[in-house]
Amino acid sequence: MNVHDSERMAGLLEDAGYARAEDPDTADVVVFNTCAVRENADNKLYGNLGHLRPRKVANPDMQIAVGGCLAQKDRDTITRRAPWVDVVFGTHNVHALPTLLERARHNDEAQVEIAEALEVFPSTLPARRDSAYAGWVSISVGCNNTCTFCIVPSLRGKERDRRPGDVLAEVQTLAADGVLEVTLLGQNVNAYGSDMGDRQAFSKLLRACGEVEGLERVRFTSPHPRDFTSDVIAAMAQTPNVCPQLHMPLQSGSDDVLRRMRRSYRSERFLSILAEVRESIPHAAITTDIIVGFPGETEQDFADTLDVVERARFAAAFTFQYSKRPGTPAADLPDQLPKAVVQERYERLVALQERISWEENRTQEGTVVELLVSTGEGRKDAATARLTGRARDGRLVHFAPGTATGIRPGDVVTVRIDRGAPHHLVADGGVLTHRRTRAGDAAEAGERPSGAPTTLGLPAFGAPASEPAPAAPSCGVPATTGGPR
Numbered sequence: 001m002n003v004h005d006s007e008r009m010a011g012l013l014e015d016a017g018y019a020r021a022e023d024p025d026t027a028d029v030v031v032f033n034t035c036a037v038r039e040n041a042d043n044k045l046y047g048n049l050g051h052l053r054p055r056k057v058a059n060p061d062m063q064i065a066v067g068g069c070l071a072q073k074d075r076d077t078i079t080r081r082a083p084w085v086d087v088v089f090g091t092h093n094v095h096a097l098p099t100l101l102e103r104a105r106h107n108d109e110a111q112v113e114i115a116e117a118l119e120v121f122p123s124t125l126p127a128r129r130d131s132a133y134a135g136w137v138s139i140s141v142g143c144n145n146t147c148t149f150c151i152v153p154s155l156r157g158k159e160r161d162r163r164p165g166d167v168l169a170e171v172q173t174l175a176a177d178g179v180l181e182v183t184l185l186g187q188n189v190n191a192y193g194s195d196m197g198d199r200q201a202f203s204k205l206l207r208a209c210g211e212v213e214g215l216e217r218v219r220f221t222s223p224h225p226r227d228f229t230s231d232v233i234a235a236m237a238q239t240p241n242v243c244p245q246l247h248m249p250l251q252s253g254s255d256d257v258l259r260r261m262r263r264s265y266r267s268e269r270f271l272s273i274l275a276e277v278r279e280s281i282p283h284a285a286i287t288t289d290i291i292v293g294f295p296g297e298t299e300q301d302f303a304d305t306l307d308v309v310e311r312a313r314f315a316a317a318f319t320f321q322y323s324k325r326p327g328t329p330a331a332d333l334p335d336q337l338p339k340a341v342v343q344e345r346y347e348r349l350v351a352l353q354e355r356i357s358w359e360e361n362r363t364q365e366g367t368v369v370e371l372l373v374s375t376g377e378g379r380k381d382a383a384t385a386r387l388t389g390r391a392r393d394g395r396l397v398h399f400a401p402g403t404a405t406g407i408r409p410g411d412v413v414t415v416r417i418d419r420g421a422p423h424h425l426v427a428d429g430g431v432l433t434h435r436r437t438r439a440g441d442a443a444e445a446g447e448r449p450s451g452a453p454t455t456l457g458l459p460a461f462g463a464p465a466s467e468p469a470p471a472a473p474s475c476g477v478p479a480t481t482g483g484p485r
Helices: 002-015 039-058 069-074 077-081 094-107 152-156 164-176 201-209 230-238 255-261 267-280 299-312 339-362 438-445
Strands: 029-034 063-068 087-089 111-113 134-138 181-185 217-221 245-247 285-292 316-321 368-373 387-391 396-399 412-416 425-427 433-435
Touching: 002 029, 002 063, 002 094, 002 134, 029 039, 029 069, 039 063, 039 069, 039 077, 063 069, 063 094, 069 077, 069 152, 087 094, 094 111, 134 164, 164 181, 164 201, 181 201, 201 217, 201 230, 230 267, 255 299, 267 285, 267 299, 285 299, 285 339, 299 339, 316 339, 368 396, 396 412
Parallel strands: 029 063, 063 087, 087 111, 134 181, 181 217, 245 285, 285 316, 396 425
Antiparallel strands: 368 387, 368 412, 387 396, 412 433
């Protein structure tokens, strides 16, 4: 979600006449798009702001802006702790960034503007897309859940759904520009349709994406077990371009902990969802999120989590040590655990999941997989003379091109997997097939998709009107962040 919002901020600035700074150390405008999920996000922001202070002192005309969830939470606390910040804006008024920068420059004083409700849906704003072959498409903002550990609903508000026609228009525009893969975004994507009174709206949206010409891969993130229904599983299985990948947050395998987290499912329900998915999509790769050390978690609670992880056989897991977030109900719960206890449990969980991930990845050895060639995901590619791509199930694959030449990010190749490692697969036998794509042409030329359809006036939410107004022409721009032209 933050990557999507950052693309919109960059698009807005480009539209306002700013140009991307090739060297961040010479930028005249620096924008931080922040997260508030974990405590280290706060520390990282204020550390970065402190690092910029000498530059601001040396160049008073330089501008610093802070947006996103942490800005929505801390508001004018940011300018008190870092008075050299020029602009603070929240999650609901991203569109105001260029205006606030200009106002701060004109008035020579900090501008702090936090809206309490969404004013413009971010996807109606100009975008500077980072990728020529993959795009993010937001289908909703906000969340109606009340998980006790999560501060996001209080910062992004109640869920508001984009109209299906607007979502599909953006998807179609991206595909027309050569984008091969789209990821549908929401805090809880499979609750999509609550604004429209249609409990099957998300499965219908997946099937509709399957009809978009040129679109080869559809992913989505993140769902919630509470709302994950059989019609969504059927749509995944029956729509060829929906990838066999599912990210399903577990958070804990203990029913008691889930109850105190206000997660409206229990471990057996969670496992039954995975079983149904695997029955319909046997080759699906399933990943998850797990929190270790939630207040009051006992050794037995943690053992229950390890048991569910063993039974679930996740392809990968994003594991987190519980982070106390002021303003959340969990922050006031008794029995906050000592750091040493949490660390020891965390290490045990990571070791277990590493073993399972390695075992699951080794089952891929000898198989032929299709890869969408990517960029920036293989840190050692230069040293190993390999390239990197993502399989349809989301697994990361490092591959040797062999005798194949001219492979670009955005092209599609097939390879045979030689070796599975805990976090990736390796294919050193050369490329079996190579298909050049329009996305690869665009990546080679340094071009990016034009962005999203832009509607005039207020964003379109909820059920479509009986006679929707025609969409205005698409509006998009290349990269931004830097000084005005």
